[in-house]
Amino acid sequence: MKYVILIHSNPQPWGHPTSDFLAEHQALSAAEREERNADFESVMQDLSERGELVGGQALGDPRDARLFRWEGGRRKVTDGPYAETVEHFAGFFLVDVADQARAEEVAAKFSGPGETVELRPVAD
Template sequence: MKYVILIHSNPQPWGHPTADFLPQYEPLSAAEREQQGAEFDALLNDLSERGELVGGQALGDPRDARLFRYEGGRRKMTDGPYAETAEHFAGFFLIDVADQARAEEVAEQFSGPGETVELRPLAQ
């Protein structure tokens, strides 16, 4: 079963890894940050070795986004960010796992301070 893990975040300034730009990570020591980074790398390696990681990508600054709408019989483009919100879509990972329980187990490991992780199945 394929799922997408959507990472919502609002680092200031925008950058990746997002933890380097989120105030929730500032109190952590360099060693704690390094350990979290190593744990995340280990997670990605494990998912790759199991054949569960299909792909993923960090996204650029939402201020560089463009929103396209169809209004009044015309197409209209506006500058980003795409929505008035405290969080923006920061990146995604596509996984292919045995079942929803495994997808939830994986997605939980992606969550961290200052970020929201959304797990969504792909349409069949």
């Protein structure tokens, strides 16, 4: 079963890894930050070794986004981000796992201080 893990974050200024730019993450001790980074690397290695990682990508600064909408029967192009919001879509990982329980286990490992992680099944 394929799932997408969507990473939402609010770093100011924008950069990757997004956690490095979050006050909640910066407030952690150096040892805690190192442990979180090691946990992330471990998750990525585990997903790769198990053949569950299909792909993923960090996204650029939301201020560089362009929105394409229709208004009054015409295409309208505006600068991003998508909406007035505190959080922005920072990146995603596509995984192919045995079931929802495994997907939730993996997604939980992506969450950290100051970030929101969304797990969504991929429509077939």
